[in-house]
Amino acid sequence: MTKSDTNLKRTLRKYTKVVLKFLNEIRGYFDVKEVVSFYMPMIRENQEEKESTVELYQIPEAKAFKKEMKAHPIVKKHLDVHVGTEKGSALLGVWSIFQAFLLHLIRIQRSLIYDGKSFDKSFKDMMKFFRSTTLSVQFIAMLENIDKFSDDDFLFKNGWCLKRLSKMLQDDMTRVVGDDFLHPKKKSVTRHSLVKEFKLKKMIWKLGVKSSYEISEQVNEEIDILLSAFRIAKSGRIICRYIDHQILGWHPLGDHFNISDVGDSIEPGTRYSFSKDDTNRINEILDLLSYCKTDKTLLIPLRRLKFATERKHAIPEDRILDALIAFDSLFGAYNELSYRLSLRIAMFLGESSEDRLKLKNDFVSAYNLRSRIIHGNKPGHVRKVLKKWGLNPQQAADYLEDILRKTVVKYMKLLKRGKTHDNIIQTLEDMILNDASISLL
Incomplete structure (x- = not known):
């Protein structure tokens, strides 16, 4: 055994008590996932190092250190008592850290720059990191x-x-x-x-x-x-x-x-x-979502948009129902007629009389389609409505989801300008009954 090997073994034994004291002071306050997640980036500074802890324990000094640690009464007591608990995980977590720390010491020794002074500095640096504020x-x-x-x-x-x-x-x-x-x-x-x-x-x-x-x-x-x-x-x-x-x-x-x-x-x-061009658009929407996060009227539309895009085995008919439920939550009440809802949606999004007429007719067709889907009419009846509308099920679902996206963005912009849900609905009613030129903004 070389002099450096002897020094390393002596030093490892010297710091065993420090490690045990450290374990005893902090045991039970965290679990292994937290410990390793936070501290391992510092230990793995050299990403090209391929040595694993399995290889590490083939080194005599490492075997001795591990045996010495596990045999110590404090470690044995707490591991036995708290096995399978958060405290036990905490002990195992810190033990994992010092396994890696030991590997770091072996690297130092193998690179022939090890001596007592450099070891002390490495240990102090690591303890300083443990006590860092950020x-x-x-x-x-x-x-x-x-x-x-x-x-x-x-x-x-x-x-x-x-x-x-x-x-x-x-x-x-x-x-x-x-x-x-x-x-x-x-x-x-x-x-x-x-x-x-x-x-x-x-x-x-x-x-x-x-x-x-x-x-x-x-x-x-x-x-x-x-x-x-x-x-x-x-x-x-x-x-x-x-x-x-x-x-x-x-x-x-x-x-x-x-x-x-x-x-x-x-x-x-x-x-x-x-694409990169989408970043600004998404950041703008993030601002709106942040501002409107306490508005409960948005919960159902956002949830239904999520269902439509994430549901397993999603079929167009389900997506159509999701979109129309979202529109109901924004523009109607449980006893509203679908025709009235169609008028409100048309007034909300349409920029011209032609736009509004098209939107109104489209949503009358959409609500008719929903009724056929929900009440289990024969497939031929659903196809008949779609044919009259000029769309297939996939196109109808895509179209309604696209309208829903535009609606949600405009709705959030109105909320940011100080409007409330009741204000918006009342303005839409005024537009329908009195003057379509009234502005929502």
């Missing part, structure tokens, strides 16, 4: 059924970035969770993702276990708002795998990454095409 974690949400006509990253106002997953990240995620994160029929296709880095200004173990749930719920809420903006901006069936509410970000050293399952029977439908 930490960040990266969240990733997987997207499917999307075409992005540029390799650029597109940044949105809420801090989320649309980017193509790197080959290295795809390989790492496949290694961690297998091929499940890829679409079952398209496992070799490069995936897109929404990515955001969150900065936290409290030490992670002071945040507490519950904070991981709160933070990831906030993340999913932000993603949902962004996807709503995507759906309002243009057509196309974009599908997202949300982050599990128990998972904080992604880390490369374990099996704790998880994304929600969208099933094996997805029928993608029309792909969502995204």
